[in-house]
Amino acid sequence: xxxxxxxxxxxxxxxxxxxxxxxxxxxxxxYLELAHADLKMVGLELARHxxxxxxxxxxxxxxxxxxxxxxxxxxxxxxxxxxIAWFEGTLRVTKRSLAFTLSDISExxxxxRDRGRRSVFRQAVTFAVGGARHEIVLPSEAAxxxxxxxxxxxLSGAVTFQP
Numbered sequence: 001x002x003x004x005x006x007x008x009x010x011x012x013x014x015x016x017x018x019x020x021x022x023x024x025x026x027x028x029x030x031y032l033e034l035a036h037a038d039l040k041m042v043g044l045e046l047a048r049h050x051x052x053x054x055x056x057x058x059x060x061x062x063x064x065x066x067x068x069x070x071x072x073x074x075x076x077x078x079x080x081x082x083x084i085a086w087f088e089g090t091l092r093v094t095k096r097s098l099a100f101t102l103s104d105i106s107e108x109x110x111x112x113r114d115r116g117r118r119s120v121f122r123q124a125v126t127f128a129v130g131g132a133r134h135e136i137v138l139p140s141e142a143a144x145x146x147x148x149x150x151x152x153x154x155l156s157g158a159v160t161f162q163p
Contacts, residue, residue, distance in 0.1 A: 006047030014039075014047045017059035017076060024058075024146055031139050034061040038074045042085035042095055046076045049099045055079040057154060057161035060147055065124075065135035066096075075136050077154045079161065084136060100129045102157055110152050113137055123148045127155060 018035055025031040038061040050056065058077045063070040064086035073086025085097035107128040124137040125148065138148045153159030 004048060006044055006050065007052075009052075010047040010050035011043070013050055013054070013056040014043055014059055014076060017056040021058045021060040021147065024150065025060075025139070028139075031061070034072075034139060035074075037061075038072055041072070041087045041093070042074050042097070045085040045095050045097045046074060046083050049076070049081075049083045049097065050078070054081070055161060058147075058150060060151070061139060063137040065137070070137060073136075075138075075151065077151065077161075082155060084134070098134070102155060104129050105155055107133075108152065108156050110148060125152050125155065 018039060022032060022035060046059065056076060056078055059074055062073055062075045062084070064073040064075075064084050066086070069088075071086040071088050073084060076083040076085075080103070081099055081101050083097060083099045085095065088094045088096070105127050107126075109126050111124050111126060113122055113124050122137075122139075124135050126133065126135045128134070136151075138151060150159060154161075
């Protein structure tokens, strides 16, 4: 977790990436509510990880699996890296994040989930980085699963965004 304050450019890059994902979601009201709520909680945490010159392609709400739990958060897809951030707790909120390069992903799969904490979550992207397994559950009902396919494509290197 980085402790520096994000630059104005980094904050704007996150907002732009959220807007691109919202366009793909087609203005789905529930999706937009999730994105807005999660941005307020972990947006600065995501922006702290951006380095000068990095291109932020998409940022979307996700439930992040860790320690046997699923907590609300977001995933930010960059040109060569990804950042996941989440928050735990209600009264005492703890924010966490993890940044990794896309080339370090050794396994990637999309799996169906019976249910999620939030009603629009249904599909998960699982991946391994440095021997550790990670999972993010995405709002697959928004845009009929297109967002899940897009995230999987970026993480695998099959989909790229140009500035």
